[in-house]
Each structure stands twice: as structure tokens, then as C-alpha cells.
Amino acid sequence: MKPAPVTLPSHCAQRVGPELAARIVGTGETALLLVPLLGLIASRECPGHVLLETLDRVPEWVQAGRVIVSGFHSPLEQQVLRSVLRRRGRVVKVLARGLGGNSGDYRPPPEEREPQAAGRMLVLTACPPEVRRTTRETALARNGLVIALAAEMVVPHVAPGSPLAALLEKSTLARRR
Numbered sequence: 001m002k003p004a005p006v007t008l009p010s011h012c013a014q015r016v017g018p019e020l021a022a023r024i025v026g027t028g029e030t031a032l033l034l035v036p037l038l039g040l041i042a043s044r045e046c047p048g049h050v051l052l053e054t055l056d057r058v059p060e061w062v063q064a065g066r067v068i069v070s071g072f073h074s075p076l077e078q079q080v081l082r083s084v085l086r087r088r089g090r091v092v093k094v095l096a097r098g099l100g101g102n103s104g105d106y107r108p109p110p111e112e113r114e115p116q117a118a119g120r121m122l123v124l125t126a127c128p129p130e131v132r133r134t135t136r137e138t139a140l141a142r143n144g145l146v147i148a149l150a151a152e153m154v155v156p157h158v159a160p161g162s163p164l165a166a167l168l169e170k171s172t173l174a175r176r177r
Helices: 008-016 030-034 048-063 075-086 110-117 134-151 163-176
Strands: 025-028 036-038 067-070 090-094 121-125 150-154
Touching: 008 134, 025 030, 025 163, 030 090, 030 121, 036 134, 048 075, 067 075, 067 134, 075 110, 075 163, 090 134, 110 121, 134 163
Parallel strands: 036 067, 036 150, 067 090, 090 121
Antiparallel strands: 025 121
16 A cells, blocks of 8 residues: 555644645545544553453444554554554554555554454555665654644553653643643
8 A cells, every 4th residue: 555645634734734734645535634632642561451351342332433553563552553443443552663665655453454444444644765674763753743633542551660751741742722
């Protein structure tokens, strides 16, 4: 799949900012951005009971027609992605790396091909194509984009004192203004 520039709806573009919005490319169903997105972010290390409690909420989200936006990178986020896709729910996956390799094409993992073809998934990034690996810097930028795109956030677990905790605090303060 060839990544293409994504024009964000005004409510998303306003929160993201014009410079970042201009760099966003993606593949999949861009109409998913038209509804209020439910953001999901969690630290890599997460207690088992939090994972189970979060997975228990997935059927409710899918049944309500929520579109979940996340990096789907941490183990909890990956489990949520699998659960949502299995239930034929809708997601916006934000990558912390560029889309496409040398060919410039994006090759979705096998479990994402059908959801993308069916219009239930959008994959986005603000990273240039030459960024091939996720780094701490690109992961924080990706999480910042998830927060900006989301109309509402679910944060099941954040490690105290982590860079993610600082990012969430900063974004909370910015949204209060």
C-alpha cells in the first residue's frame, strides 16, 4: 500500500497544529478521523489485573462504535488491538516510525490486512519514511500525536516518573488552557 498525505479534519488539525498536521501520512480509511477518537496509552510494564480490566472494556467500546487511536505498541495496547480487530471494531494506529521501506510501500502485518481492506483501520505516522526504527524520541512524539488526536483518553497504567507520565501531565496542562 502506498502511503498518502492525510488531511486531518479541522477538530483534529487544530489540536495537532499545522506543522505536524502537514507531515502526517497514512494508509487505510481516513474517514475514521471524522468521529471523536478514544485514545489509549499505557506504559510497557503493566500489572496483570490492569490488563484484564482494560480488555474487559473492549467489547463495550466496540459495541458503542468507538474508534480507538493508539500506538498499539505496549503489551497492553497490543492486546487491545488484537481484541478490537477480532471483534471487528475500528482503530487508528499511529506509528513511531516511517511508513514504507525502500519501495515506499507499507506492508501491513497479516492481521491488519483485512481490517484495512474493510475500512476498519487507518495507519498514520508523522515520521519521514527513512525513520525505520522506533526510538524513545519517536515513541514520545507518537504518543503526543495520539493524545492530540483523541477527543477522550483512557490511560490504564502509567509508570510513575516515566517520560510518558511527564508527557501526559504536559498535555493535560495544555488542554486546560
